[in-house]
Amino acid sequence: EIVLTQSPGTVSLSPGERATLSCRASQGVSNTYLAWFQQKPGQAPRLLVYGTTTRATGIPVRFSGSGSGTDFTLTISRLEPEDFAVYYCHQYGTSPYTFGQGTRLEIK
Amino acid sequence: QVQLQESGPGLVKPSETLSLTCYVSGSSIDNYYWTWVRQPPGKGLEWIGDIYYRGSSTYNPSLKSRITMSVDASKKQFSLKLGSVTAADAALYFCARRSGWYIPPDSWGQGTLVTVSP
Numbered sequence: 001e002i003v004l005t006q007s008p009g010t011v012s013l014s015p016g017e018r019a020t021l022s023c024r025a026s027q028g029v030s031n032t033y034l035a036w037f038q039q040k041p042g043q044a045p046r047l048l049v050y051g052t053t054t055r056a057t058g059i060p061v062r063f064s065g066s067g068s069g070t071d072f073t074l075t076i077s078r079l080e081p082e083d084f085a086v087y088y089c090h091q092y093g094t095s096p097y098t099f100g101q102g103t104r105l106e107i108k
Numbered sequence: 109q110v111q112l113q114e115s116g117p118g119l120v121k122p123s124e125t126l127s128l129t130c131y132v133s134g135s136s137i138d139n140y141y142w143t144w145v146r147q148p149p150g151k152g153l154e155w156i157g158d159i160y161y162r163g164s165s166t167y168n169p170s171l172k173s174r175i176t177m178s179v180d181a182s183k184k185q186f187s188l189k190l191g192s193v194t195a196a197d198a199a200l201y202f203c204a205r206r207s208g209w210y211i212p213p214d215s216w217g218q219g220t221l222v223t224v225s226p
Contacts, residue, residue, distance in 0.1 A: 037212075044216035044218055045202075045213075047212060057214075088153055090153075090212055092212045095168075096168040097155040097212075099155070101152050102152050
């Protein structure tokens with residue numbers, strides 16, 4: 001099983017700042033099969049990025065994904081108030097598909 | 109726009125079988141992968157399994173012995189059965205759609221909470 005470890009566990013930032021969220025895999029993940037989700041309280045996850053770098057439909061350009069191999073990053077260039085949420089990375093190339101434990105992005 | 113709605117009992121007794129159905133509107137069942145994911149209260153996400161519209165499926169090995177997934181294109185629904193449930197199976201269960209083999213779940217239901225208690 002591929003274990004995804006996200007860091008930091010919690011990050012406190014202010015609107016307008018840049019957020020950098022990390023996801024490290026226990027073994028290599030194909031770039032085709034790495035995604036990021038956002039989840040707000042009481043809501044289903046929302047797909048932000050798939051294939052490491054491709055934004056999902058309707059996702060603002062301030063969200064960008066990068067990385068390869070075992071190290072992947074989600075960057076939010078300038079935080080908006082609605083961006084404060086929990087973020088999960090997800091690999092869907094090797095069964096069992098797995099999620100990271102999440103990074104909580106909170107308002108400073 | 110696709111909409112997914114989970115349905116099933118909110119309470120299941122230990123050792124019994126959990127049965128959930130996901131109703132699909134605004135989309136055909138055909139040509140998509142259909143997914144179940146669960147989330148214990150206050151915890152992270154766990155992939156349960158995928159089923160293709162033609163019926164082929166991939167299950168999480170940790171649950172495989174207890175899972176059956178099925179799809180009914182004529183009724184525009186797909187289902188999950190999880191047998192021999194324990195307290196560890198209590199969670200918010202989401203159904204979701206994958207638009208392609210290279211795309212993870214990109215449309216989700218709002219989830220249904222399942223409690224396991226005598």
